[in-house]
Each structure stands twice: as C-alpha cells, then as structure tokens.
Amino acid sequence: xxxxxxxxxxxxxxxEEEAPELxxxxxxxxxxxxxxxxxxxxxxxxxxxxxxxxxxxxxQLGCKLYIEDLFASRTAAPDEExxxxxxxxxxxxxxxxxxxxxxLAWDLFNYLQRKELAHLATVLRKRCRPGALxxxxxxxxxxxxxxxxxxxxxxxxxxxxxxxxxxxxPGPRYAPAELxxxxxxxxxxxxxxxxxxxxxxxxxxxxx
Amino acid sequence: MAWNKRDDQPxxxxxxxxxxxxxxxxxxxxxxxxxxxxxxxxxxxxxxASSERATIGASxxxxxxxxxxxxxxxxGRVEGKVDLxxxxxxxxxxxxxxxxxxxxxxxxxxxxxxxxxxxxxxxLRQAGAIRGNIxxxxxxxxxxxxFKGSIDMEDKDAKGAKDNRPHPVETKPAVQAG
Numbered sequence: 001x002x003x004x005x006x007x008x009x010x011x012x013x014x015x016e017e018e019a020p021e022l023x024x025x026x027x028x029x030x031x032x033x034x035x036x037x038x039x040x041x042x043x044x045x046x047x048x049x050x051x052x053x054x055x056x057x058x059x060q061l062g063c064k065l066y067i068e069d070l071f072a073s074r075t076a077a078p079d080e081e082x083x084x085x086x087x088x089x090x091x092x093x094x095x096x097x098x099x100x101x102x103x104l105a106w107d108l109f110n111y112l113q114r115k116e117l118a119h120l121a122t123v124l125r126k127r128c129r130p131g132a133l134x135x136x137x138x139x140x141x142x143x144x145x146x147x148x149x150x151x152x153x154x155x156x157x158x159x160x161x162x163x164x165x166x167x168x169x170p171g172p173r174y175a176p177a178e179l180x181x182x183x184x185x186x187x188x189x190x191x192x193x194x195x196x197x198x199x200x201x202x203x204x205x206x207x208x
Numbered sequence: 209m210a211w212n213k214r215d216d217q218p219x220x221x222x223x224x225x226x227x228x229x230x231x232x233x234x235x236x237x238x239x240x241x242x243x244x245x246x247x248x249x250x251x252x253x254x255x256x257a258s259s260e261r262a263t264i265g266a267s268x269x270x271x272x273x274x275x276x277x278x279x280x281x282x283x284g285r286v287e288g289k290v291d292l293x294x295x296x297x298x299x300x301x302x303x304x305x306x307x308x309x310x311x312x313x314x315x316x317x318x319x320x321x322x323x324x325x326x327x328x329x330x331x332l333r334q335a336g337a338i339r340g341n342i343x344x345x346x347x348x349x350x351x352x353x354x355f356k357g358s359i360d361m362e363d364k365d366a367k368g369a370k371d372n373r374p375h376p377v378e379t380k381p382a383v384q385a386g
Contacts (some may be wrong), residue, residue, distance in 0.1 A: 004337050004339070055347060
C-alpha cells in the first residue's frame with residue numbers, strides 16, 4: 001500500500017496552518033450558475049485534497065464527486081523534475097467511460113510546470129465532456145505558498161483560503177494567453193482578476 | 209462472527225484465520241430490546257444491538273470474506289471482503305484493509321484499499337486513508353484525512369421519491385458554516 005505510506009509522509013511534511021482568509025470568488029459564482037443550468041447528476045472531479053465541507057456542499061447539488069489529490073500524488077511520485085505524461089495518465093483511476101462535467105483545479109496550476117500543465121490538459125481533454133467546465137485560481141504574485149491552499153466553499157460566492165504553510169516558493173505567474181495555449185482543448189470562458197492577487201479562470205472544454 | 213473461506217484461497221499454511229474475540233462494547237448499556245428475555249415467539253428476532261462487537265487484533269491477518277451479526281473493529285489486516293451490512297464496522301488506527309467493506313456505519317481510522325458501502329454513514333477520520341469509492345447517504349471526511357476515489361451520496365429513498373415527481377426540482381445548497 002505505497003500510496004498510504006507516501007501520503008503519510010506528505011501529511012507529516014505539513015507545517016503549521018495559518019489563519020484562514022475569506023474571499024469572494026466570482027469564478028465560483030459563475031461555475032455554480034452554469035452548473036444549475038445543467039441540472040443534477042453532474043460528475044465533478046476535484047483535483048485538490050479532500051475537504052469534508054466541500055463534499056457536503058457539492059452533494060447537495062446532486063453531484064457525484066471524484067477526488068484525486070494531484071499534489072499528494074505528485075509528492076508521492078518519484079523525484080523527477082518534470083512529471084511525464086504517464087503520471088497524469090495514471091492519476092485518474094476511474095474507468096474511461098467516466099466523463100467529467102466539472103473539474104476543480106483550485107490553485108494547482110501554480111504547482112505545475114508548463115510541460116506538466118500541457119500533459120494534464122491532454123488527460124483532462126480525454127476525460128471531460130465537451131462543454132465541461134474547469135475552475136482554476138492562478139496567483140499573479142511572484143511567490144506562492146510551498147503547498148497548495150486548501151479551499152473551503154463557504155457559499156456559492158465565497159471561498160475560505162486555508163494556507164497550510166508559511167513557507168513560500170516561486171510561482172509560475174501564468175498569463176492568460178499562455179494558459180490558453182498550454183491547455184489545448186480548453187478555452188477561457190471567463191476570467192476574474194481579484195484584489196488579493198488571484199486570477200480566477202473558468203475554462204470550457206471545446207468540442208472535438 | 210461467521211468465517212467464510214474463499215475457494216481461491218491458497219492452501220499453504222500461511223497465517224491462519226483466527227476467530228475474532230468478542231468483547232462487550234465499553235460503554236454500551238443494554239437497550240430494553242437487548243435486555244429483554246422474551247419467550248420464543250413468531251415475532252422476528254430483533255437485530256442485535258451494538259452491545260457486542262468483535263475485534264480483530266493488530267497481529268491478526270485474515271484473508272477471505274468476513275460476515276456476521278455483530279459490530280466489528282479491525283486493528284489487524286484483512287484482505288478479501290467485509291460484509292456486515294447491518295452492523296457497524298470500524299477500521300482502527302492500526303487497521304489495514306484491502307477489501308470492500310459493507311456496513312451500517314463504517315468508520316475508518318486506519319487504511320483501506322477498497323470500496324466502502326455504508327447503509328447509513330461513512331466516516332473517514334483525520335488519521336484515516338481510503339483509496340477506493342465511498343457509497344453512503346451521508347459521508348464525513350475529516351480534514352487531514354486522505355482520500356482518492358469517488359463519493360456517491362445519493363440517498364436511494366430520496367432518489368425514488370424524486371423520480372416520482374412530475375418535474376425535476378433543483379435543490380439549493382445551504383450556506384455552510386465552515
């Protein structure tokens with residue numbers, strides 16, 4: 001059960017959490033508006049860590065939730081500077097006929113290099129229905145926390161940011177045009193630059 | 209606690225299945241039904257309350273299917289299937305389960321590599337980890353727990369009622385306290 005022992009190691013590496021911050025999320029609002037129009041039974045892929053209150057919140061929308069903690073899997077992977085396409089292929093363990101309607105990428109793009117982002121997009125393009133939505137929160141700051149933030153959905157328009165470490169590392173500061181070119185098969189549907197230095201993107205999986 | 213050995217189990221004398229020891233739950237007071245000594249009748253036997261539970265100790269390895277009629281605490285290792293649909297199943301901190309688990313309330317404090325099916329509730333404690341899917345009307349994931357898989361919280365009763373409605377009704381989620 002290597003995933004378990006590696007997961008423990010990753011968890012042990014966590015540093016003292018900081019006080020959470022509440023922020024408005026226009027991207028989340030736009031996402032929920034769109035989800036309501038599509039009705040119940042949506043399949044949501046959450047690439048972040050498991051957050052109990054998010055599970056409860058999303059379940060009230062009648063969604064089926066799939067959680068694949070990308071960062072934990074990355075931590076567990078053998079030390080490689082850039083993760084190859086195999087890693088991303090193996091990340092999603094569901095049968096191929098499971099097609100997602102929504103992907104919650106949270107701030108994970110801040111922790112992926114350009115090639116890795118392209119590999120992730122390749123996998124997601126295969127596993128998402130045309131028209132599927134992808135929510136990503138990209139920092140415009142030079143530095144980002146050393147670990148992804150844990151986002152807790154407080155309402156359809158508010159997110160609680162729970163930093164899990166005070167240690168920082170350089171962030172990639174992806175520009176909109178760059179994201180558009182890296183995420184082949186997806187296009188930016190809407191984006192919102194927020195006061196606290198986060199640009200929220202809502203991508204749409206294109207046809208074909 | 210019944211023991212059902214699987215046909216495909218190897219015959220070499222690997223760790224032998226050990227009859228789990230049965231112990232009374234520490235703080236469980238007998239319910240009126242459990243305390244009753246009513247005479248034999250045609251009435252259906254009430255389901256045994258959780259006044260009894262079995263524990264699989266930390267040094268025990270069980271390969272095969274587990275089924276029975278009392279609550280179960282797993283502190284050892286189980287590989288196969290745990291089928292206690294009417295009872296509570298707890299995988300303790302030392303528990304390592306590579307099996308699908310069926311229970312009424314399923315509580316995970318150790319590690320499970322398999323699917324969890326709970327009739328009422330599945331709880332993944334902070335120290336717990338599941339790699340598999342959870343199907344239960346109510347699921348609680350404590351922060352810090354590790355989970356990889358899908359969560360299906362659709363209530364079958366509610367689904368049936370919903371399907372009978374003439375028109376679909378959207379539900380609005382309540383604002384969470386955090």
